[in-house]
Amino acid sequence: MRQIVLDTETTGLNPRTGDRVIEIGCVELVNRTLTGNNFHEYINPERESDEAALAVHGLTTEFLSDKPKFHEIAEKLRAYISGAEVIIHNAPFDLGFLNAEFQRLGLPSFTSHCSGVIDTLVNAKEMHPGKRNSLDALCDRYGVSNAHRKLHGALLDSELLADVYLAMTRGQNSLSMDHEAESTSDGIELDAVPLGEIIVVAASADELAFHDEVLAGLDKGVKGECVWRNYSPKV
Known part of the structure; x- marks a missing residue:
């Protein structure tokens, strides 16, 4: 099974008022294993970022000025995500922007190229009702180190989310009813003993x-x- 963990950074909060995608980061999982076949692009949005958004991602207009425009990376993105299940934290936000970018180019919606979408925020709220379920909170809860995360970045956040998703969905990997190996007080591992x-x-x-x-x-x-x-x- 091929899955793509995806995140975006944007100029603001609302694609309907002209905000644009400025960074896309994707991490590939095949059969729950990271492959290293990642997708990462900075994009020239042809407009300024809101001050609040700039404080989050730190991607200045000057930095983005020589980056490709969305129409220049659209086909590569389509090919990369084609047929895959896409995993996003707070999916309506990212999908709203990506669908708007595709619509602007007269292309079928972004979601039409995927086999399905998993929203890890929805899953986290079901698993941990009443608790904070931001990406940072989930990293803390599942022991995923995000100490190197000073600003939001699409590829970095996708890498963190991939680790969080694997931890969230890690279940029983075997139908065996054998006991797990135990350790003595000296730290010596004992052989697993099957149940009678x-x-x-x-x-x-x-x-x-x-x-x-x-x-x-x-x-x-x-x-x-x-x-x-x-x-x-x-x-």
Whole structure:
């Protein structure tokens, strides 16, 4: 499975008022493994960044003045993300800008080139309700080092998000029921020991009869059939 972790930086907050994409960073995962086949472009937006946005990303108009315009990198981006599942933190923001850029060029929407979109902010809110779920907060929660992150950068944020996503979705990797290896107090690892045969002890006839008597009492109390009859073995 091919997945692309993506982030953008922009001149402001709203593509409808003319704000533009100024940086795109993508990190490729194939079968949950980082491949190193990344995509990164700075883009000349042909306009100034808002002061608030500039304080976040630090990409000045002067720095971006000699960078390619979006139409010059659009085909390369389309080819890179084609058919992949895209992973974004707060996806509506980035997709709103990318769809606007594609529409400006008369191209099909950005999302039409992807096989699907995963919003890690939505996932994080479901997993950690009531907690902070910014990228920085998730890095802290999952032990992903972001000490080198002074300003927001699309490629750096994509790399951090890739590590966070893998940590968030790391589940059981084996159907084995073996114990994990244990260590002694001296730090010497012990060999894993498989579980013994699982023994199922069925209730005896007397136990089932007593159980049925209890349910009969509940039936009488509710003047009908209690809900536990749906989960009870028949005597």
